[in-house]
Amino acid sequence: MNAGNECSKSRVLGNQERGRLMASKPIDGPPAPVRIARIGPTKRREALECLLGSDRYRAERFMRFAHKTEMNLDHLWSALDEKGRIRSTVLASPNPGRTAMVFVSPPEPGPGVQLAAQVIQHALKGLGDAGICLAQALVTPEEVREMKALEAGGLHKIAILTYMQFTTGRRDRKIAELPDDFRFGHFHSTDRGMIEQLLAHTYIDTLDCPGLVGLRCMEDIVDGHMKSGTFKPEWWTILYQGDHPVGASLVNESRDASSAELVYLGIIPELRGRGLGRSLLTQSIAKVAESTMKTVVLAVDEANAPALEMYRSSGFRRTIRRHAFVSKVERTACDN
Known part of the structure; x- marks a missing residue:
């Protein structure tokens, strides 16, 4: 028997700040947003507010957490509308062993799932360019739209884990x-x-x-x-x-x-x-x-x-x- 499997590794971030993970595949969906882009330091806090579904205080607290734990925030991607407002965010966090944990903001009802999937695809391409071999995601049983976004973005469910x-x-x-x-x-x-x-x-x-x-x-x-x-x-x-x-x-x-x-x-x-x-x-x-x-x-x-x-x-x-x-x-x- 085997235990302590590979997919358990996002426990720390997942339990503290909305853990979940993912990876890539072309999809059909609504017209692409005006822009999907990798987010730099100037819009990082806003992107994290979207990711966490929270306010400025929690986003800043998360950035302090990331700095303290040396968490890589370079693979932060967002969909922006015509006014530059962030509508969907994905964070792909590289881990040792050429893996990455992928976290997605809560998709809005309707087209929000496809929009999130498109952002996931961009994040996964960035991971491939960085030499990452495996993307993973963990979501709670209640996060139904997040699961749909992961599947639409190219991930497949392999297990339900009990901690x-x-x-x-x-x-x-x-x-x-x-x-x-x-x-x-x-x-x-x-x-x-x-x-x-x-x-x-x-x-x-x-x-x-x-x-x-x-x-x-x-x-x-x-x-x-x-x-x-x-x-x-x-x-x-x-x-x-x-x-x-x-x-x-x-x-x-x-x-x-x-x-x-x-x-x-x-x-x-x-x-x-x-x-x-x-x-x-x-x-x-x-x-x-x-x-x-x-x-x-x-x-x-x-x-x-x-x-x-x-x-x-x-x-x-x-x-x-x-x-x-x-x-x-x-x-x-x-x-x-």
């Missing part, structure tokens, strides 16, 4: 039990090639966002995992059978240091169904419990019933749900 949370305690410091021929290890800097091969093996027949498989090279995927929050190599647990790596549980510290995030958990298909995923999870929780961190969070595909049951029975509780959309950004540099 879950666990609070650690002294009782969770126990070391997981394993069969005699298995052991735990942790990631070392010399293990880069090994972890790429192992994750590729665990992706086979995965139930967790299977639509993501093959959209990115493994090098980019591991880069994304390493740079999701603060990389903690001692929290990257590798399961071995003899000397052969057969599973991994990758945990990082969240960017704001408020929680530990299970960014990935996977077992090779030949060994699934033997309780080894639960042992990996228990071991990872034990490592976090030994630190000052008290909370572990994750995201899992709702279609992945075995993983959902494992987390539920281990004490994780559901928090929020998000619809996940993706699109490969076509560019020769990505085809490796």
Whole structure:
């Protein structure tokens, strides 16, 4: 079973300021607005007001947040009417691993969905020119027009994600039990090639966002995992059978240091169904419990019933749900 999938990575921005993501494809629709343009510093606040559906104060607060977290605002695009007023805005925020999270302003009823889709297309072309390989978006179940805009703009829905949370305690410091021929290890800097091969093996027949498989090279995927929050190599647990790596549980510290995030958990298909995923999870929780961190969070595909049951029975509780959309950004540099 696999968890902590790629589409969970917009959690920080999404939960704080209207998270959602997307990518490209030609569409039919109403006549194009007077202008769709990349927004520079002079109109950035106005564009962010549109994106957030808010006032000047929240837009300025968002800009301070972006500056503090080194969030790239260069891929901010808007549709402007004949008077130069912003009618629709899309922010494409590049992330490590040549991905980007795409956020769209709330579309107006009627032609607003097609207008937003046109802005999305421009933003995605800009991402392709910047070497981004995969665009992603997350929206709440209530954001129906946003989903329509994402689909019209070329993204497709791959999953509904359930976000879950666990609070650690002294009782969770126990070391997981394993069969005699298995052991735990942790990631070392010399293990880069090994972890790429192992994750590729665990992706086979995965139930967790299977639509993501093959959209990115493994090098980019591991880069994304390493740079999701603060990389903690001692929290990257590798399961071995003899000397052969057969599973991994990758945990990082969240960017704001408020929680530990299970960014990935996977077992090779030949060994699934033997309780080894639960042992990996228990071991990872034990490592976090030994630190000052008290909370572990994750995201899992709702279609992945075995993983959902494992987390539920281990004490994780559901928090929020998000619809996940993706699109490969076509560019020769990505085809490796």
